[in-house]
Amino acid sequence: MSYLVRRISRAKWDNEEYDYSNDDNAPSDAITSCLRTFNNELSTWLIDDLKDLNQAILCLITGSKQENINTIHLIYFDIEEINKRGLSIEKTTGDTVISQYQGLHFDIKSLNYETLGVVKDIVLDCLRKDYYKTITKKTLKDILRESVNKSKILDKSLLNEKLQSKF
């Protein structure tokens, strides 16, 4: 089963004022911060199986502008949800210095007020089903080191210089 992966800020969706488990009316900060579109599109990364989650994680932390390594929160959902819920995706080149993974990037496209609400429902479903992960800084460093030293999929010199010095 293939999954789409997206980074979120869990605190915007699960906090002292909002209980995601029984309320579909997510706070506007969650929408405008975690679902901020550009050209009416939202960025996601595709993985063929959950065991490939590290691929998506690597893509999320090896963007050309990335300077720091910080704990990330992410959600993942079955790619079939896109069709089922009347959304559409398009394969585009992703912002990662790992050229082999650039093709794993998909934009959820042509979003508007209504369809952005559908994406919001997907996020809430992910949280309710626990299709969610927190990846701490230490784990991120381990993944980066592994990709440089073992699998050699990542050429460290292509990363932002500040990031290079952090693992």
Add this chain to the structure above:
Amino acid sequence: MATQSNFYKFSNTLYNPFGFASMLKEENTIISERKASFKSNIEFKKHIENKFQNVFVSTLKNQELEIDYKNQIEFLLEKLFLENEFVTKDWLNEIYVSNYNDTKFLINILKIIGNLDKKLLKSFGIVISGSALVHKNVEVKEMAIRVFENWNTIESYTFLKNCSLVPKWLNDYKNEVLANIEEELCLI
């Protein structure tokens, strides 16, 4: 045999007026240098308040700073720290306390602190983040954990070890950070 006049002479050598005068002179120099340094500290603080404070506070209250790369305001703050660490810390502490009610400000300042060199902030950053752990806002608490996580020190461990957080995901995150620190600092 020492006569009375010889004694005074001896005594006078012990309390050599020339030596004492030079000590006094030296002390005066130290005092005047201290005064100069104190004055320059006051001036430096005024400089921060007049030239930097408004733009700093306004940025932190009105923008959501990116966590993955540095904002211009962070570079400027770092520069102030390098110029005068103690005055900048003192100023930042005052600003932090007076804006503790502003959630956006707190989240942003913790983002900045977490990305600053821990050697630059030392215990000051730990205390700030520790006080943020008891804030009611979940995002503020998350950012405080992130600072402790980034610094990865025994002090971070102590603070995190002694708190219990809600919601569950936040407490899970804290526990994972604790476990990572334990492992890295060989605390088990």
